[in-house]
Amino acid sequence: MTNPPAEISEILQGAKRVLLATHIYPDGDALGSQLALGRVLESLGKKVVLYGEEPVGHLYDFLPGCERIVTELPDLSTFDCAVAVDCADPHRLGRQRDRLLKVKPFIMIDHHAGHCPFGDVQWVDPGRSATGEMIYDLALALGGEIGYEAAYCLYTALVSDTGSFKYSSTSAKTLQVASDLVGRGVKPAEVAGRLFDNFTVNRLQLLRLVLESLEMFGNERIAVILATREMFNKTGTISADTENFINYPRSVSSVKVAAFIKESHDNVVSVSLRSKGRDVDVAEVAGAFGGGGHRNAAGFKLRDTDIGKVRAELLLRLEAMLDS
Amino acid sequence: MTNPPAEISEILQGAKRVLLATHIYPDGDALGSQLALGRVLESLGKKVVLYGEEPVGHLYDFLPGCERIVTELPDLSTFDCAVAVDCADPHRLGRQRDRLLKVKPFIMIDHHAGHCPFGDVQWVDPGRSATGEMIYDLALALGGEIGYEAAYCLYTALVSDTGSFKYSSTSAKTLQVASDLVGRGVKPAEVAGRLFDNFTVNRLQLLRLVLESLEMFGNERIAVILATREMFNKTGTISADTENFINYPRSVSSVKVAAFIKESHDNVVSVSLRSKGRDVDVAEVAGAFGGGGHRNAAGFKLRDTDIGKVRAELLLRLEAMLDS
Numbered sequence: 001m002t003n004p005p006a007e008i009s010e011i012l013q014g015a016k017r018v019l020l021a022t023h024i025y026p027d028g029d030a031l032g033s034q035l036a037l038g039r040v041l042e043s044l045g046k047k048v049v050l051y052g053e054e055p056v057g058h059l060y061d062f063l064p065g066c067e068r069i070v071t072e073l074p075d076l077s078t079f080d081c082a083v084a085v086d087c088a089d090p091h092r093l094g095r096q097r098d099r100l101l102k103v104k105p106f107i108m109i110d111h112h113a114g115h116c117p118f119g120d121v122q123w124v125d126p127g128r129s130a131t132g133e134m135i136y137d138l139a140l141a142l143g144g145e146i147g148y149e150a151a152y153c154l155y156t157a158l159v160s161d162t163g164s165f166k167y168s169s170t171s172a173k174t175l176q177v178a179s180d181l182v183g184r185g186v187k188p189a190e191v192a193g194r195l196f197d198n199f200t201v202n203r204l205q206l207l208r209l210v211l212e213s214l215e216m217f218g219n220e221r222i223a224v225i226l227a228t229r230e231m232f233n234k235t236g237t238i239s240a241d242t243e244n245f246i247n248y249p250r251s252v253s254s255v256k257v258a259a260f261i262k263e264s265h266d267n268v269v270s271v272s273l274r275s276k277g278r279d280v281d282v283a284e285v286a287g288a289f290g291g292g293g294h295r296n297a298a299g300f301k302l303r304d305t306d307i308g309k310v311r312a313e314l315l316l317r318l319e320a321m322l323d324s
Numbered sequence: 325m326t327n328p329p330a331e332i333s334e335i336l337q338g339a340k341r342v343l344l345a346t347h348i349y350p351d352g353d354a355l356g357s358q359l360a361l362g363r364v365l366e367s368l369g370k371k372v373v374l375y376g377e378e379p380v381g382h383l384y385d386f387l388p389g390c391e392r393i394v395t396e397l398p399d400l401s402t403f404d405c406a407v408a409v410d411c412a413d414p415h416r417l418g419r420q421r422d423r424l425l426k427v428k429p430f431i432m433i434d435h436h437a438g439h440c441p442f443g444d445v446q447w448v449d450p451g452r453s454a455t456g457e458m459i460y461d462l463a464l465a466l467g468g469e470i471g472y473e474a475a476y477c478l479y480t481a482l483v484s485d486t487g488s489f490k491y492s493s494t495s496a497k498t499l500q501v502a503s504d505l506v507g508r509g510v511k512p513a514e515v516a517g518r519l520f521d522n523f524t525v526n527r528l529q530l531l532r533l534v535l536e537s538l539e540m541f542g543n544e545r546i547a548v549i550l551a552t553r554e555m556f557n558k559t560g561t562i563s564a565d566t567e568n569f570i571n572y573p574r575s576v577s578s579v580k581v582a583a584f585i586k587e588s589h590d591n592v593v594s595v596s597l598r599s600k601g602r603d604v605d606v607a608e609v610a611g612a613f614g615g616g617g618h619r620n621a622a623g624f625k626l627r628d629t630d631i632g633k634v635r636a637e638l639l640l641r642l643e644a645m646l647d648s
Contacts (some may be wrong), residue, residue, distance in 0.1 A: 029584035164488045165502070166516035173511075178489070183496040192490035193600075199575040201540055201547075207572075211532040216525055223525075248531075251523040276517075 001127045001173060004138040008107055008123055012142060015080035017047045019103055022085050024053050028060060028160025028195060033085040033109075033131040034102075035065045036146075036153035037138070043145035049074050053094040057240065062194045063156060065090040079103050084119065086131035088112035089292075108132055112284065113294055124256070129169040132157025136177050151184040156191050163247075164192060168296075196244075206235040210245055210260075216252075217315060218322050221279075223249030226307060227262040239264040250274045257282065257318055262309055269310045270301045280321050288317060289306035325451045325497060328462040332431055332447055333509060333545075338467060339404035341371045343427055346409050348377050348417035352384060352484025352519060357409040357455040359389045360477035364459070364468035364504070364604025373398050379562065386518045387480060388473040403427050408443065410455035412436035413616075416545050433458055435485075437618055438607065453493035460501050462544040475572040480515050487571075488516060492620075520568075530559040534569055534584075540576075545603075547573030551586040552631060576596045578642040581606060581642055585635055592633045594625045604645050612641060 012018065020038050022030040038048045042293070049070065056066040073096050082103035088110055090097050102105075106119035111134060113126040128134050131177060132154045139146050158178055161171045165178070180189060206227070213226040227242055249258035257280040260272040271289070273282035275296050284297040291300020302310055336342065344362050346354040359426055362372045373394065380390040380630050397420050406427035412434055424430075429611045430443035435458060437450040440586070452458050456478045463470050489502070502572050506512060530551070539549040566586060573582035581604040584596040593615070597606035599620050606622040615624020626634055 025579075159489075160644040162512075163516075164490050165483075165512055166488050166520065168511065168513035170512040172503045172504070172507040175499050175506055179496045179499035179503060182494070182499055187492065188486075188489055188499075189492035192487075197575040198577055199572075200578075201544065201576055202536070204535055204538055204572060204576065208532055210537040211528055212533070214525070214528055220525065228630075248523070248528060251521040252523055252525055252528065276521075314399065 002123070002125045003119070004134070004141040005123050006019065007121055008109070009141050011081050011105055011107060011121065015046060017049070017079045018077045018081040018157045019049050019051060019074070019076070020085070021051045021082065021093060021100055023087040023234065026052060026108050029130045029132055029157040030086040031056060031060050031283070032061055032153040032157030032160065033135045035063055036132065036150040036157070037083065039083060039150040039153070040132055040135070040139040040144035040146065042095070042146070044142060044199070050122065053096070056250060058110070059198065059240065059243065063153055063289045065153070069129070073099060076100070076103050081105050081107060083107040083109060085109050085135065086111070088114060090118040109138070109182040114292065129171060129174040130157045130161035132161070133174055133177055142307050146184060148185045149170065151181040151186050152191070155181040155186040156195065159191055160195055162205065164196070202237050202242045204230060206237045206241055209246060210236065210242070211248060214249060218319050220254040220316050221322055222315070223252055223255045223258040224256045225249050225260050226311070227260070228307060229263045229266070246272045246274050250276070256280055259318070261307055261314070263307050264301070268301060269305055269307050270299065271310060271314060272299045273297070278317070285317055285321065317318065326449045327446070328458070328465040329445070329447050331445055332433070333465050335429055335431060336365065336443065338369060341403045343373050343375060343398070343400070343403045344409070345375045345405040345406060345411070345417060345424055347411040348418040350376060351385070353454045353456055353481040354410040355380060355384050355387055355390060355485065356477040356481030357459045358393070358523040359387055360456065360474040360481070361407065361409060361459050361462070361479070361598065362392070363474040364463040364466065364470065367469035368466060373403070376422065383522065383564065383567065385584060387477055389477070397423060400424070400427050405429050405431060406462065407431040407433060409433050409459065410435070412438060413440045414442040426504065433462070438616065453491070453495060453498040454481045454485035456485070457498055468646045470508060470630060472509045474508050476515070479505040479510040482520065483515055484519055524588070526559045526561050527565045529531070530555060530565055531562045531569065533559065534566070537574060537590055538573060542643050543582040544576070544578040545646055546639070546642050547579045548635065549573050549584050550635070551584070553587045553590065570596045570598050580604055580626070580646065582621055583638055583642070585631055585638070587631050588625070591628050592625060593629055593631050594606070594623065595634060596623045597621070597647050598605055604642070
């Protein structure tokens, strides 16, 4: 585990106006880290602008301050530096990445193992459970204030990226940071309720249909579930309603690799992959289809194809990997 | 939050042979606390006998040392004291409760809010997330060793009784204890995998059928799911396979109270109830049917009845409570 580089603290201490960005389709860690760092910098008297390509969706709009994220690129010449948090790859900065990266110095803070370096100053620590854990340490290093709202955002970041402290990335440090944040007033049940008790009846009906599609292969070591356009239409749900569904096939004890194949739009098929242990590197599988990710969690997206074709090609590759 | 009473430490320090018991149908907190306290006392040179009415079931048989729990009552005259952990009520000690309670002094350590006092010396702290959190403090007070196995059992106790740190009982202290236990070598993903990734394909099929039964009442504030004998037979599953199913209706954001009605044996119907916030006290509802529990989690069991009748009577009561 690494500490915040002194260079990053010095740049931020010296800056008056800071631009904060994160990756597209931001999750709880991305938004929580961005919002918390914003508050910490403001507690030190900095002016902060939070940028995101799209408005925050309904899954994360409970995060305090998320309405302050602007979707219009501000005048970039006015900033003394920019920070991108939780962004594993410059492409994930979105359509405006080339313009964003012109802000100098551009600081990158990320915890992804497969991080692809970009920007001017980097702090990448794959030993961290979440970028939020790094922002917590940076806040302390800067001498900034972690008030209730920042603590709430950081706690959400940790819970979101560790599946509520269930993933292997959860360390003694993660839990110690979580303990400190709860000591600052965050209510764990409140955050967990927002992140996990956000089902609708329609979403439960969709889950039922998706579970009905479950198929097992390779001596019950491979589990595949599907979500078709028909299922979305029938239940009045959208692609985002399938969040965490991949955990169901993954939770079968015999399963080494789980796949969730979904028709995210007409003619677009997205695949989420999860593996357990060291048997299957799903980043490699996803890579073969033009996607990417981590060893145990990866995904890819294909256009102009159909779900049956993707399923067949994926199965061939997964079975070959398990047999090799 | 209270500290371990000096009296309990003194009794245990002075004892040579200690009997350790917990409640019937033990969960992760019950077994984890019992097993961990056993190891801590052994590290202090005590002889320990672990008693349980039934052998440990397949859900918790991963706990190190669980094979040492004896189901035959040992010669009770040989013990200097007994400790019951996590047991809210003397009846929950099981069929041998009268004989067990003759061991003097009988120490009671529990965290349940509705604890019904029994035994000679009590430490009841409803401010604790789990009895395991209390055993951790007791271990430190005794100067006992918390080795890897004890830490593993205590971590399981915490995760099990907080739903992986999601429930409102989770405090800064809970997370600090968890952090310390992980520092002793416990791997969070390993414990979470054992507790939560223990699905079988049959169990997922059962979940699908149970989700199909979902009904909503009272402006989507009441959610009811059912598990019938037919569903168990069709999927080759048993009552224990429904663990955590109640969380699905509970997770619907509009829901204030969720019920899971199941035919646990022929002519026996068990009902699990969960509520959110302060609107419905499900312990009161369960009490009206001869059951009990906490404000937000309770249950009851009825014999010689059928699932439809229970459903109708329960709904009447829940609707009346929400309207009052």
